[in-house]
Amino acid sequence: MLYSPLYDRAVGRPNFARFIFFDSAAAQVFPEWQRSADEAVGLLQAEAARDPHSAAITQIVGELATQSVEFRTRWAAHNVTTHRNGAKQFCHPEFGDLTLTYNVFEVAAAPGLSLVGYTAQPNSPSAQALSIMSSWSVTSPTESRTRK
Secondary structure, eight states, rough: OOHHHHHHSSSSSSOHHHHHHHHHHHHOOOSHHHHHHHHHHHHHHHHHHOOOHHHHHHHHHHHHHOOHHHHHHHHHHHHHOOOOEEEEEEEETTEEEEEEEEEEOTTTTTTTOEEEEEEEOOSSSHHHHHHHHEEEESSHHHHHHHHH
């Protein structure tokens, strides 16, 4: 639900970096767009360092570099950082502004794969929104959208 615009608006396979650099809605979904853009580039640079011969990384970096000055500038800066935890801002189409804490957990059995967990301050509007979203995720997509 947090990343639904990324999936809903994707042409082909959804990709966070493509969404950030190519979709005009990205700045609305991620109010701290500059930070999200830096994170997207940092994640790609870390993955390129981990697997420098990856055809998939070469393809996405090439696509982004040839079509986005914002991406090229960040890529050239070589500010490789891994974001293992922190706070992230979202602007959800139905719940408004959300501030969530995230933690990244490596999946030991699958190198390069990680799981990101989001939490909110107890009793905050963000916590209430997450609670509602989690109840929607156990119903059908049609039911969840008609329950307002």
